[in-house]
Amino acid sequence: MTTTLDTTTPAGTRTAAHARGLTRTYGAGDNVVHALRGVDLDLPAGRFTAIMGPSGSGKSTLMHCLAGLDAATSGTVTVAGRDLAGLDDTALTIFRREHIGFVFQAFNLLPMLTAGQNILLPLELAGRAVDRQRYDQVVGVLGLADRVGHLPSQLSGGQQQRVAIARALVTQPDIVFADEPTGNLDSEASAEVLDHLRRSVRELGMTVVMVTHELAAAAYADDVVVIHDGAVTAHLTEPGQDELVAALRGRDA
Amino acid sequence: MRTVLVASMRHHTRRYVAASVAVVIGVAFIVVVGVLTGATRSGLTADVGAPVEGVDRVVTTYDSREVARLVEAADDRGVPALTLGYAMEPVSRDGVQLAATADVAEVSLDPRLQWQQLEDGRFPAAAGEALADVNRAKSSGVALGDVVRVGRGEAAVDVEVVGMVDSPAAMGASLYVPWADLARFEDTLWVDAVAWGGSAALAREVAPEATVEASGDWVAARQAEISRGVDVIAIMALVFVAIAVFVGALVITNTFAILFAQRMRDFALLRCVGVTRQQLRRAIRLEALALGLAAAALGVIVGLLAGWGLVALVAHWFTDIGPAALDPVWTFAAFAVGTLVTVGAAWLPTRAATRVAPLAALRPDTGVDVRSAAGRRRLALALVCVVVGTALLAVSVAASSVPAMLAGGMSSFVGVLLVGPVLVPWLIRLVGAVPGGGPVQRLATGNAVRNPRRTATTAASLLVGVTLTTAILTGLASSRTAIDRDMDDSYPLDATLTALDGPLDASLVDRVAATSGVREARDLDGTVASIAGVDVPLLGSGADTTGVLRGSTGLAPADGVVLLPYSVVEELPRRIADRVWKDGEVTVVVAGRERTLRVETGHGWGRSGLLSTATLAELDPDAQPMAVWARAAEGADAEDLSGDLAALAGAADAELDGGYTNRSWVYLQVDILTGAVVGLMAVAIVIALVGIANTLGLSVLERGRENALLRAMGLTREQLRRAMAAEGLLLSSVATALGTALGLAFAWVGVQVMVSSVVDDAAFTVPLWQVAAVAAVAALAGLAACVVPARRAAAVTPAAGLALD
Amino acid sequence: MRDHRDPYPWRLGPSGQRWLDRLVVAFLLLLAAGHALSGQLPHAVFTVVEVLPLLWRRRHAWPVFLVVAAASAAQAVVVAEPTVGQLAFPVAVYSVARWSPRWQGVTALLVGYAGALVAAVRWLVGFGAADLTPGNLAPYTVTIGAIVTAAWALGFAAQERERYVASLVARAEQAERMAEREVELAARDERSRIAREMHDVVAHGLSVIVVQADGARYAAAKDPDVAVGTLETISAAGREALTEMRRLLGLLREGDTGVTPQPGLDDVSHLVDEARAAGMRVSADLPAHAPAVPDGVALAAYRIVQEALTNVRKHAGPDARVDVRVAVDRGVAVDVRDDGRGAAAPADGRGLGLVGMRERAAVHGGVLEAGPAPGGGFAVSARLPL
Structure with missing residues (x-):
């Protein structure tokens, strides 16, 4: 049912995160929902991976479990070499703070903080000193220099997502999770956001894992993981369009 | 629509409970006041007829x-x-x-x-x-x-x-x-x-x-008189009830506004589906009515239970209180007030809620962020109110006019409330900018000011309570100072032991000084003089008596002058007394020698005349101790002191007099009044704190996604709890500070207007401990109001929060 | 989700201003009524005269001030005490400082000082002060002077701020306009240069041809050999014109002396080699041998590839791979695609290059599309019909 990627990938042998036998169920009795069924997955470092699947396939749940936002029912999740199962809520939160970056589909920013303050938020929460150089670099790369003083309500959708990306990058995380980052954007803004994510992988050496249901967005990624009904049905490296469409349509291994 | 109504009430029970607590407290308050006054009235009027039971008629003359x-x-x-x-x-x-x-x-x-x-x-x-x-x-x-x-x-x-x-x-x-x-x-x-x-x-x-009437009529008239007296107190208590109800109305309005803001998408959905505006409005108003009825009923029950309990408690100390009686009119009025206030307070938010466009349901939910600062007209109105109010207050001080003061006070307070959405967030930002709080503080400040109107209304409810309490406490303290001065003049001596016949034992002064409750005692030499056949002890009072005297004016007559108390002058024969009043002169006979002295009259030092030491020496070079004057220690118990001194006086054949008992009694009344006022205002403050808890608790529901985002980003549960606690603390402390400042200002005006017209040179005394205690309790209780909402917010896992719609 | 709310709700619009003025005047007149009611008729009259002009203080601050000052002076003569109308004076001073030229503001201030002294003297006398010593006068004069100064200062500061803000706004608008114009100019320059020079060259050559041809017609009637010579001249003139035109099109690229032959489709491979030599990873799909394409179109295609590769070098970032494809069918298809930063590259002046490319394609009746490519990177594709 699953395809495990050979760890010798073009980008190197390191995995940023992996899951073994990851299972997540909700509810009980007649209302039980199997969101994930025994997922085995390796996410290589320094690559842009897209997790694709139709709605209800469990891709968001997979991301939540990998990111430590939700606890798995069974199975293990290892991120940056650390097993998440043994951590209590506070330890998990601190781990997230230091090793994981997030970009959500919408509602990424706190409405009462300016863009600059939003970017620095994880550092502030951690109580870490602000690395001005890193901040300037990230702001420069994302082209936000003239927007850092604005409130989110004064920014366009694309600009808000860029701020979210900047915030995810400023802590130099081991892995960045993006949940449908272009879901609410028009094509121009989508291209911007996706190009920025690609660029951060290429030039800043980040590892980005993006959950999406759009083919056009997945085209930007290096690798594509296809998930159906809570199980991984394909893990493709630099797939062509046809290969990808076929994997999405087919439900067998 | 009925299914929707019932379903929504069941679904949102917790939120509605929040809204109803304020009503319950308010209604219970009214009922308790009614029960207590009823019990007092029945207790006092009972047995009024006892003395005249055996007769048919009463003659009044x-x-x-x-x-x-x-x-x-x-x-x-x-x-x-x-x-x-x-x-x-x-x-x-x-x-x-x-x-x-x-x-x-x-x-x-x-x-x-x-x-x-x-x-x-x-x-x-x-x-x-x-x-x-x-x-x-x-x-x-x-x-x-x-x-x-x-x-x-x-x-x-x-x-x-x-x-x-x-x-x-x-x-x-x-x-x-x-x-x-x-x-x-x-x-x-x-x-x-x-x-x-x-x-x-x-x-x-x-x-x-004389008037002759049937005894039944006379008893009824007496009972009516007493009832009227009790009614006066009940009406005064109603003032506090009105304040509590006003604060409750603020809380309910705010709560409903938040509730509706959260249900905006539901309303938009209903409108999409085909519900007209009128239907929606009617449904919401029915909801408010149902809530009002339920809350008022619960309030009546709670009030009755509390009233019964209180009466039983009071009966322990005040045995004359009668049984707790249920006055149906009062109870029904309380019920009606509770219902009306709920429906009325929901009126404005309902209008805003039904204006939502159906399309709002189709837009993606990006969180509720209803920024609604003060409009221009509101600011202008606020400015006008404040200016007019201040002017009226100035006029009232200049003209010592109480109506002007009340009008000015209300106007300026309303102005402050109107300008709240601008003023309160600004103050919160000021306080929140204090360094050293880190990201938690920044988060709390940001959250507290993001919806200015909501913040202002929440703060306003606490502001009312704190302002009034501070004003009243300060006013009472200043009055007490004025009373102090008055007392010092009226009762300059706490206790005097004046010899009746012969000189006192020299050791008496030491024994008096040694009595617990006595701070200082002084003995005065004197002699017994005869004034027109009346024996009056004459004492030599000089500058050395200032230690035992209260007040600044001493009791040291000039040479050749005798200070006589009014009561002694009354004892003198008519002719001599007239001479005292008209000519200010009297002839005293000491040991056979006559001497005419000028007379000044007064009272407060017992039954004796006062001379200067020189004059006394002239009259009787061989003066013996004839009186002991004592000053009571701070907080000495009046009854114990008078008992002890009475024993000493009796043993020494001296007469005990003095003003300490009266002083203590007056202070007791002031203290009781202060306590009663604080107790009554406390209800309003409690309602305001319920309002803060409401606002925060409901905001938690709104900010589910945001909090999930923060948790995802690395905010620990502990930090989130602290942020919410800080938010509540910011709100309550700003409201308290503002309320204290306003209360002191109003109290100053009040003292100028009411007290200084009666008492010259009225002092403005701030009861620092009491004001600080009120401020501390209000501010910290704001903190306590956040405990449960903070806990609930922190308990949600990030994934669950992100999935919230 | 832009915020359209006014961050300064207390700044009044024009109707708000009118209402404020009316309210202020009404309020002061109300107080003047107090004078009338207490039987101080002259006071009331002077107050009305001093307060009423304030209704026009925004538009005609200077005349209003003069009226108020005059009325105050008259009042000092007739009446011994201050009236409510005194409140109008600082308002008038403020208005002058706010809306009138600076010299008028300063004059008003000085008049105010003089008035302060006069008022102090008059009112002290009016209150029955024994003697007018500097000690007596100083507090009054200083206080009134301070009020006048404050009013003037407020007005002055407000006017300065207005000027400053206006200058900022003007500057910003100007900058915007200049930027727009630059783009326009660039496009127009390109076009007009091409048109002008093309016109010069072609017109000259064609006129030579026409003259020669006309001459040959007449000459050939007499001597047919002259026609051959003339045809030679015509051909030479025509070729010269062509050469000149090519030179012209080549002159559009800076730094070209026009000696080298105009680049065509074969030269695109040189571009690719150059790029590779500079370190870019280029894969090219070019036609094997030079197809028959008009020079102009070939040049345009060449320039487009050149510009696209330059952009790749400038904006695509490190490690970008470029795909160059030129195909000739019923038109010339040029596709340059890279997998670099794409939309993530900062946009600085790239617009002008793209504008030039579009103009070239349009001159030849073709279309050019340039934008982020799906899957990342940037793609330029031009279709030039033959």
Whole structure:
């Protein structure tokens, strides 16, 4: 049912995160929902991976479990070499703070903080000193220099997502999770956001894992993981369009 | 629509509970006030008719001669009659004064009119026997069989306590003596009615000026009088009730506004589906009505239970309180008020809620962020109110006009409330900018100011309570200072022991000084002088007495001047007294030598005349200690002190006088008033705190996604809890600070207007401890109000929060 | 989700201003009524005269001030005490400082000082002060002077701020306009240069041809050999014109002396080699041998590839791979695609290059599309019909 990627990938042998036998169920009795069924997955470092699947396939749940936002029912999740199962809520939160970056589909920013303050938020929460150089670099790369003083309500959708990306990058995380980052954007803004994510992988050496249901967005990624009904049905490296469409349509291994 | 209504009420129960708590408290408050006043009224009016039970008629007259004639006539015809009135006389036993003034009434020797409830012993059978009130006897240490002396001087009479009775609050006395003894106290006897067992014709014959009425009518009139007195207190309590209801209305409006903001998508959905605006409005108003009815009913029940409990509690100390009575009119009024306030407070938010466009349901949910600062018109109105209010206050100070002060106070306060959405967030930002809080503080500040109107309304509810409490406390403290000064002038001496016959023992002053409760004692030399045949001790009072005197003016007469108390001048023969009043001169005889002195009159130092030490030396070079003046220590118990000093005075054959008991009594009243006011205002403050808890709790529901984002980003549970606590603390502390400042300002104006017109040079005293305590309680309670919402917010896992819609 | 709310709700619009003025005047007149009611008729009259002009203080601050000052002076003569109308004076001073030229503001201030002294003297005398010593006068004068100064200062500061803000706004607008114009100019320059020079060259050459041809017609009637010579001249003139035109099109690229032959489709491979030599990873799909394409179109295609590769070098970032494809069918298809930063590259002046490319394609009747490519990177594709 699953395809495990050979760890010798073009980008190197390191995995940023992996899951073994990851299972997540909700509810009980007649209302039980199997969101994930025994997922085995390796996410290589320094690559842009897209997790694709139709709605209800469990891709968001997979991301939540990998990111430590939700606890798995069974199975293990290892991120940056650390097993998440043994951590209590506070330890998990601190781990997230230091090793994981997030970009959500919408509602990424706190409405009462300016863009600059939003970017620095994880550092502030951690109580870490602000690395001005890193901040300037990230702001420069994302082209936000003239927007850092604005409130989110004064920014366009694309600009808000860029701020979210900047915030995810400023802590130099081991892995960045993006949940449908272009879901609410028009094509121009989508291209911007996706190009920025690609660029951060290429030039800043980040590892980005993006959950999406759009083919056009997945085209930007290096690798594509296809998930159906809570199980991984394909893990493709630099797939062509046809290969990808076929994997999405087919439900067998 | 009914299914939607019922379903939504069931679904959102928790949110509605929040809204209803304020109503419940308010209604319960009204009911409790009603129950308490009802119980007080029934307690006081009971037994009013006891003295006149045995007779058919009551004759009302204030003329003492008519009273005497009535009693005589009754005696002659064998008709039962009982005077209803008191004499205020000192009571002592074995030379030790038990009470400086006790109320003494008549006890009938006719069994038909012996209405007192006998607890022990028997009723008097003749003159020289007396009944004592059991409670007052206990506190004075009088037992059955004691012989006490009532009155002073020639009119004094010794009576034996043969029985103990329990007398009702409104009609009782400490001591009951037969008419033969009571009639001697003509100076202080005050009789306003006579219970008349005879015919009306006879009464009119004997006392043509008097009013004769049936005893039932007289009792009813008395009861009405007492009820009116209780009603006055009830109405004053209603003022506080009104304040609590006003604060409650603010809280409910705010809560409903938040509730509707959260249900905006539901409403938009309904509109999409085909519900018209009127239907939606009606449905929401029905919801509010249902909530109001339920909350008011619950409030009535809670109030009744609380009222019963309180009455039982009070009955422990104040035995004269009657049983808790349920006044149906009052209860119904409370119920109606609760319902109306709920429906009324929901009126405005309903209008805003039904204006939502159906499309709003289709837009993606990006969180509720309703920024609604003050509009321009509102600001202009606020400015006008503040300016007008300040002007009126200035006018009221200049003209000492209370109506202007009230109008000015309300206007400026309304202005502050209107400008709240601009003022309160600004203040919160100011406080929140204090360094050292880190990201948690920044988060809390940001959250507290993001919806200015909501923040302002929440703060306003607490502001009302704190402002009024601070103002009243400060006003009372300033009044107390003014009273202090007044007291110092009226009662410059706490206690004086003045010799009756001969000089005092030199060691008396030491014994007085050694008494617990006495701070300082001084003895004064003097001599006994005869003024027109009346023996008056004359004391030499110089500058050395300032230690025991209160107030700034000393009691040191100039040479050749004698200070005589009014009571002594009254004792002098007519001619001499006239000379004192007209010419200001009197001739004193000391050891055979005559001397004419100028006279100044006054009171407060006991029964003695005051001379300068030089004049005294002239009159009697061989002066002996004749009086001891003592000053009480701070907080000394008045009764204990007077008891101890009375014992010493009795033993030393001296007379005890002094103003400490009166002082203490006045201060006691002020303290009771302060406590009562604070207690009543506390209800309003509690409602305001409920409002803060509401606002925060409901905001938690709104910010689910945001909090999930923060948690995802690395905010720990502990930090989130702290942020919410900080938010509540910011809100309550800003409201408290602003309220304290406003309260002090209003109190200053109030003192200028009301107190300084009566008392010159009124001081503005700030009761620092009390004000600080109120501020601390209000601010910290704001913190406590956040505990439960913070816990609930922190308990949500990030994934669950992100999935929230 | 832009915020359109006014961050300064207390700044009044024009109707708000009118209402404020009316309210202020009404309020002061109300107080003047107080004078009238207490029987101080002259006070009331002077107050009305001093307060009423304030209704026009925004538009005609200077005349209003003069009226108020005059009325105040008259009042000092007739009436011994201050009236409510005194409140109008600082308002008038403020208005002058706010809306009138600076010299008028300063004059008003000085008049105010003089008025302060006069008022102090008059009112002290009016209150029955024994003697007018500097000690007596100083507090009054200083206080009134301070009020006048404050009013003037407020107005002055407000006017300065207005000017400053206006200058900022003007500057910003100007900058915007200049930027727009630059783009326009660039496009127009390109076009007009091409047109002008093309016109010069072609017109000259064609006129030579026409003259020669006309001459030959007449000459050939007499001597047919002259026609051959003339045809030679015509051909030479025509070729010269062509050469000149090519030179012209080549001159559009800076730094070209026009000596080298105009680049065509074959030269695109040189571009690719150059790029590879500079370190770019280029894969090219070019036609094997030079197809028959008009020089102009070939040049345009060449320039487009050149510009696209330059952009790749400038904006695509490190490690970008470029795909160059030129195909000739019924038109010339040029596709340059890279997998670099794409939309993530900062946009600085790239617009002008793209504008030039579009103009070239349009001159030849073709279309050019340039934008982020799906899957990342940037793609330029041009279709030039033959």
